[in-house]
Amino acid sequence: MxxxxxxxxxxxxxxxxxxxxxxxxxxxxxxxxxxxxxxxxxxxxxxxxxxxxxxxxxxxxxxxxxxxxxxxxxxxxxxxxxxxxxxxxxxxxxxxxxxxxxxxxxxxxxxxxxxxxxxxxxxxxxxxxxxxxxxxxxxxGTAPPPRRPGWPGRDAPDVRPAFPPRGPAERLTEAAFLDRVRSGEYPDGYADALGALFGELRELGLTFEWGTAGASVRLRFAGRSQPVSVGWIFTRTPGWYGLRDLTLGFDPATAASFARARPALEAYRTAVSGVEGAVRVPKLEAYRFAPAVVVAERSAIVGAARSLCAAVGTRGPATPVSPAGPVSGSAVFEDAIGSAPVDRQQELHRLLAWARDLEREGLAELSTSTGRDRWVLRIHVPGRGRGLVVLWNERGPSLSPYRSVFADLAPGALARLDERRPGEVRQGSPLTNPVDDGTLDLLRTAYREASGSSA
Known part of the structure; x- marks a missing residue:
């Protein structure tokens, strides 16, 4: 205790x-x-x-x-x-x-x-x-405002979301984010500089977790199950902690909870601060780079990130090294999403989120197997050692059911799936995309049936 x-x-x-x-x-x-x-x-x-x-x-x-x-x-x-x-x-x-x-x-x-x-x-x-x-x-003991107040000397644009909300906001992809940049009032070459920067950071071993407003830039450290955020990218509309544009550094709370990483993170902060045009961000051990600075100083920014990756022994590119056998959990699978084409990553994140919801509800146990340009998320029924479906990333998503397992563990749900997707629930063949929310709800029902939970 x-x-x-x-x-x-x-x-x-x-x-x-x-x-x-x-x-x-x-x-x-x-x-x-x-x-x-x-x-x-x-x-x-x-x-x-x-x-x-x-x-x-x-x-x-x-x-x-x-x-x-x-x-x-x-x-x-x-x-x-x-x-x-x-x-x-x-x-x-x-x-x-x-x-x-x-x-x-x-x-x-x-x-x-x-x-x-x-x-x-x-x-x-x-x-x-x-x-x-x-x-x-x-x-x-303090709650900083989520965004900078508008200047009283002019009418600030109304960027408030519609109320009531119409439903969950969609998660961005890298391509969609760069399209926003291209359509905004940014310096010439900023979108191209960002695209090149993202590719260079992935080569170093960094990954991107895209949200509804931007992304966190993350790096996996030995001895920690979850990656550490070492940067953020948003448009001029502020995101987390009021951040905008490109910010590199770390959250002090993260460093306090992971003492072994502190020396590498401190050295990283020092390297970032030395880039021409870096602006200190309050409340974080981080520095912001205006769009014009990213265009002019991209090589120096990549150099600062390279020093961190070298300090923690990252062996980029970002795709993980194949382990000898299945790895418990879904972190390896998540890291590999960055290897897929940018227009397929959002669907991979959506299906991974669904699988993790099953895990949180106690309906599934997740593990990841890897092969050459292939990552497989196994979604096993707890205590059974086998699953109704598996999620694949072979430079894109696919969800494959196993009919024999359905027939054995979830025959009621199988009948409903056959009605919804006739002829598609076979032995390891992928479902035809798209896998809509209704199908995912039926698969969740199948896992409940297989685990003996009430629907």
Whole structure:
């Protein structure tokens, strides 16, 4: 139960009805580098639940309460959060953070406490950003504005999104991002310089995680399961943390959670700062490059990135080296998406996100196998050692079902899939693209049937 003799960063309090939300919150916070106490992970057979939870609550820096109507009625929830409240009744140290997953009133000790709302977020990426930004603000005691205010001396363009939102925003691709740059008011040659820069960074071993506004530039470090963001690219419309244009560097919170990488990251920051035209970014150990600087100093920018890759032993290009056998998880598969044509990467990200949702719901176990210019994400039914489908990246996406496994583990779902896609559910042959959301929903139902869960 002890966390190496240190305090836990976060204790996640919840009621059983909200377990799926709680596990997602705990996973996102742990993925961000924080130490997280979550009972389903840290209390195992033989332990005394009450004693160990009391110890965890007492040693946690902050308590995140997954807040809903069910939580309000939970006796355990009240007990768990009362300790955090009594340690900081005035909220000066921000010990208790309510995270609302339902639009319900704050009552009792939560009345008047500023929290984080996830119930009105339309995408997982948006909810993740809101959660991490809120917790970071509680840790730092300040919440910088997400974007620079418009200049009062002129009418600022209205760039607010339509309300209510019409649905999840689509994830960008590199090609779509460069098209935005070409259609904007940027210096001559900026789009071409960015395209060349992206290719050079991939050759060094860096990968790009595209979102709805831009991308994070990431590098895998030995000893860490998740890649580290070492740069960001947006248009002039600000993205994460108010960033715009090209920014290279790192988040101090990441470096604090990964001490072994600190020397390499510090040297990288120094190299980046030495590029002519680099502008320091507040709150981050990073520097911004205006479009004209990227055009003029692209070689120097690549040189700064090369020094980091050399320090951590990256062996680019970005496509991973084939391991001797399957690797647990989906990180290797995700890294390989950058090897696919840019117009196929968005679909690969969409199908990977679907598979990871199955994993989060406990409906699948993911592993990755690699071959020559081929990456296979195996989506196994837990405890069965075989899966209903596999996801392929052979410079593009395909989803292949295995009819014999469907017939054995999910015959009900198989009948519905045969109705929807006649003749396509065969033994290892890929489904005809596109694989629409309705088909993915039916496949999720099949995994529920195979694992014995209710539909």
């Amino acid at each position: 002890q966390n190496g003799g240190k305090r836990w960063d976060v204790f996640v309090s919840y009621t059983h009805a909200d377990r799926a939300w709680a596990e997602w919150v705990a996973w996102v916070l742990q993925e961000s580098g924080r130490t997280v106490l979550f009972d389903k992970w840290h209390i195992v057979p033989g332990m005394r639940w009450v004693a160990h939870m009391a110890e965890g609550i007492r040693t946690a820096e902050r308590t995140v309460a997954v807040y809903s109507e069910a939580y309000l009625e939970s006796e355990h929830g009240a007990t768990e959060t009362e300790g955090a409240y009594l340690r900081d009744a005035r909220g000066a140290d921000r010990r208790l953070i309510p995270v609302r997953i339902e639009d319900c009133p704050r009552r009792g000790i939560f009345d008047g406490i500023v929290g984080i709302d996830l119930f009105d977020r339309v995408t997982e990426a948006d909810a993740r950003r809101a959660l991490l930004d809120g917790v970071r603000a509680a840790e730092q």
